[in-house]
Amino acid sequence: MPVSPPRPKGPHLNALRAFEAAARLGSFSAAAEELSVTPGAITQHIKTLEAWAETPLFVRSARGVALTPMAETLVPEFTRAFDQLGLAVHALREQVAPNKIKLATLPSLAQYWLPARLGKLRQIAPDLQVSVIALEEPPNLVREPIDMSLFFTSDPLGPNDIEVLRDRIFPICTPDVAARLTRLEDLRNETLLRDSTWSNDWEHWLSAQTDLGGIASGGTEHSLFAVALEEARHGGGVLMAHEALVQRFLDSGELVRPFAGIVDLPRKLVLHLSPKMARSDQLALIKDVLLDTVQ
Template identity: 30%
Template sequence: MVTLPSLKGLQAFEAAARAGSFAAAAEELSVSAAAVSQLIRAVEEQMGRKLFHRVNRRVVLTEAGVEMLPRLTMAFQEIGSVSRELGGDAFRPRLVVSVPPSMAMGWLSQRLAGFVTSHGAVDISLRGDDDPVPFDRELIDIRLTYGPHYREHPTEDIVQDAVYPVCAPGLADTVKPEGLASLPLIHTGWGPTGASFPSWHNWFEAAGIEAGRAAQRGLSANSSRAALDLAISGLGVALAQGIYCAAALEDGRLVRPLAPALELRQPYCLTIPERSARRDVVAAFRQWLIDECRRVVGSPALR
């Protein structure tokens, strides 16, 4: 009969691998870092395989450790769920959702109540993250991105969006496309680590308009949400994704000048690690989020 490694040893490994250090695991488990090291070494000796490379004071997962981590994480999550149920506490599934910062600030946070109402009580951790995100270390269940970034995990395209010139009412109610260059423009940049966002230069070029240096002047923001807020404040015309500006167009805080949309180069994508894909709450949130994104992008206000 095969002798199984100790549960405490496996727990020490999972915590250290997820947190990235023995010290962090020791704090989580309320033991010393030396105890964590001894527990992990005992597991390695029993299995006959190294789980960490120990380089100076750093630890790096070996190939065996990388293979074990997601399976152990899922196992300990299941043990925790069973423990809560047997302990008599009402079971509340936990869901870790990661989205771009602009989506976390307002767009998704304002809509989560709809999911909770339809699905029931759930403990949701909403994270606004730039790419890349550490799926296993942070136990992320589902990640929404602009464009595919994580082909090592199951990823699907969910909807194609566009950017629309938008501004506050009164600023450009009757302006024609060629007249946009004379208005204050709001530029959006996602920085060197972000995806390439369409610029006003791209928009004027697609519309067949020679804007010259006017396309480079104006305000700028490094997030889609900030650019949208500047437009709502009446400070200029922004190029906003439909998913963000549809609600403001519907309630009249923004209007669309008589100007064409410019389709984004990439779709929005959902990534769900295999360790999370079989969980009912993840499957329910996936379908709800896809439906919500498609409903907003298909708003009549964007046609």
């Protein structure tokens, strides 16, 4: 029965958040990603929490971390808490600025697909202020102050998901490059342009063509689709393109499809809604514009 230590303090909130993220994602580096910090920061948070609790929470191995059975049982409680906190923050943002909307999406979509739609949206609803955040990975909409995200995924749709379109890929190039291409084999002599996030789309497409001659992988890989596209526009090779991203260049004739083959991927472009957004008045409108079902 020790008597009267100083008032005991609870654990640091940031350490709890780091723990929850690491536990939910099963990895310190994934948690670091989600919280936009370095993995080292997560390590330290977990360590302070473990020191506070006087017990280990994760079992470390060189391949990664795993929750201790004890910690395992606690995760749902913490997840519930931080989800609720996220909800509260969304509610705050909603109250303050109901028509400021943040949309996260891939840089390529932000550059080539969205602008036309957002332009139309602004015509229809000039009071909506949509700001676009370009990210490589979909953010956690429950936790971050972002209202919608637009990313490609093959996962089944959840309740707050809306399928916008299916991903269709095909090669494109400038008309003069196309002139050199009559058979698939001719691709052997061309630079195959590809985007690092979809690096095996060429393989997908080639393997879907009846006649495949090991045209293989080579080619230059660009980290940004925009850069690969730019190279294609200057006749630097043949780009494996996504329909949604290049429609306007096909329409203008600047780029053409040297081969007829189009591959429908199981991957979909999905609009994901934050809990706040899911019950927003403006949703119907935004949906119409993004799905091109307006008027």
